[in-house]
Amino acid sequence: MRLSRYFLPIIKETPSEAQIVSHRLMLRAGMIRQSSSGIYSWLPLGLKALKKVEAIVREEQNAAGAIEMLMPTIQSADLWKESGRYDDYGAEMLRITDRHQRDMLYGPTNEELITDIFRREVRSYKSLPLNMYHIQWKFRDEIRPRFGVMRGREFLMKDAYSFDVSKEEGVKSYNRMFVAYLRTFARMGLKAIPMRADTGPIGGDLSHEFIVLADTGESEVFFDKAFDGFDPMAEKAEFGADLQPIVDHWTSKYAATDEMHDPENCPADLNEGRGIEVGHIFFFGDKYSKALGASVQRSDGENTFVQMGSYGVGVSRLLGAIIEASHDENGIIWPESVAPFKVGLINMRVDDEACSTVCEDIYSQLEAAGVDVLYEDTNERAGGKFAKMDLIGLPWQLVVGPRGLKNGVVELKNRASGDRIEMTVEAAVAKLTA
RNA sequence: CGGGGAGUGGCGCAGCCUGGUAGCGCACCUGUUUUGGGAACAGGGGGUCGCAAGUUCGAAUCUUGUCUCCCCGACCA
Known part of the structure; x- marks a missing residue:
């Protein structure tokens, strides 16, 4: 690309509205421009980097056996009323009424939609395990958007959904995503530590947040010093094999965000820092399959609600996280794997x-x-x-x-x-x- | 939603208190000289001062309303 024919609007001064370094640099480097609060246009340079990040996420998802699809941004409220989350989600969900006065919404996530697709089509355990994902724009009407793309209202997210016939099989699916996430973030030059997480409104009992260490991170984190020596790429991931040992290796050491941190019950000698959540994985069993009636027939002839997990990566947020983790006083320092140009x-x-x-x-x-x-x-x-x-x-x-x-x-x-x-x-x- | 702040050429700001028809730096355009770490000079274009009512002979400036944006807090990938 010739710069003379490119669109790269550089800002020399520090934009007054940007508080953290990644936001400042993304504006200054002509990657993004704010359209309205928490909503951004991606300019050519920013889009190129975003696509690089997206490609790595996609490659690792595919390698782990997930299948790409695409669900819409606008959803009918009906499914959400069926699952009960239409009321639970609150003001964070952007509600829209179409010309026929039908209740619609701009999707904040897709559990309902994917479960609906599943229940219409899948009848037998023989179709399992199944893991489908898409990379799509989401909208959550945050009370206070800030930090540029790190906490926008509109954001690009990869979300995968696994379906299994039993809890044991479901945990295997969970583990595949766990390992895929370790590899995904490592390939972007990030040090991301999986931390036991609160499952929040999505629910479930097995959940990890992947936290990138950065001084400007939103949450305080505490983790074992042993993580300093952990290298995700050192362990060859064979997705057909038993991944439990790798997961155990990464989860045996203490690591928690402030909300899950237990000062009474943790190793004495911990690293403390701040972190940015770039991924969150959940295994929530039959919470949605039960609510929406998604079941399969087992080999013994019995019907069972399918066991599900969901796995998110904040793709647009990752751009901010990468810059937070890799910059100096002169600007961004792109890891080669995600650089807009080499x-x-x-x-x-x-x-x-x-x-x-x-x-x-x-x-x-x-x-x-x-x-x-x-x-x-x-x-x-x-x-x-x-x-x-x-x-x-x-x-x-x-x-x-x-x-x-x-x-x-x-x-x-x-x-x-x-x-x-x-x-x-x-x-x-x-x-x-x- | 509670508390605080700001809307004046593309960007950053001054002017407002004390009303008299808008200015500075950067950017942009033209010309000349320059050219290895954000050049100099000269000339030039661009703003109904967020919007709406009101007060006044006259409003960027005073009053009221309204919208938007930013910061702090509770909430989130």
Whole structure:
């Protein structure tokens, strides 16, 4: 992408409405713009990063055996009245009336809808286990939206729903999601710790929140120092195998948010910090299947209410969480796996023919190799180009200027480490396409 | 919902107390000189001052109402 033809509205000053660093940087880097309180438009750069995060979530869900589908944002109130949550959910649910005066709502979650689909179609235990998910926009009319996309009213969420014939099988489904979540967050460069959670309005008795550590997190967290040495990617996840040992490994050590923390009954030597909840998984048994009459016939011929779990990831919130966890005073530092572009190609002198020729050549080579590259080909001054690249935080900056070209070199800068290395064009292209 | 604050060119703000027809910085456009860490000079465009009533010869400024946004608290992926 050529920056001269891109839409990247940078803000030099610190926006006054943004209190936390991820919100400030997302506004400044031209990723998002607020549309109304807690509701945002995703500008091209922000959308690109959002799609990267979404792709990782999707890959790990698929790997764990979940099947993607898509349910609507607008739902009929009927199912919610049937489950009893139409009244329970309260003012947080955005209620809408259509032209025929039918009660509708903008979905805050999808347990009812998925259960309805299930009960209409599935009759036999032979169809189980089943886990279906979608990645869809949700709306919860938060009392007070804040922190940009971290707590918006409209947000993108991955929610998966598992169906099993028995509690034992249901726990296996739960464990698959548990491990998928460990991998998902790790791949985004995040350290996420599963913590025993309050099940809240969704209900159930088995539940974990996945908390990313960040100073600006919303809840206080307490966890065993042993987590410092835990690496989710070290354990090879074989989703067909018994995952209980991995889950046990991660849940045997103490970890709790403030609401679940028990100072009377925890190890003495704990890490304390703040965290951002980026995922929440529940096993709630037959709570919804009973309310909505979703049952299957077992091999013994008896009918049984299906055992369900639900598994959420705050996809749009993750963008904020990643930036909270990875930035410096100059801007965002994207982990390569979720960076909107892998490399920013900086043409120091657009009006210098030799310089531009080399840049064009590098640009087409990188594009041809499938490298996501943002070519800074504007007429801006050097300082502005550097500041902008640091702000948007692409992992690599390739600086091409007449000064270096005189000696046959370009400069490759690593955003995270700040290291700059001079090398030939060929070496730089080779490094970036490796 | 309770408490606090703010709405004035795209952004950040001043002006309001003490009414007289709107200003600064950045951004934007043109030109010239510049060009390796957010350039300089000159010229230029852009605002019915959130909205609505009212007071007044006259309202950004005073009064009332209303909408929106932000911050603190209770609630949430």
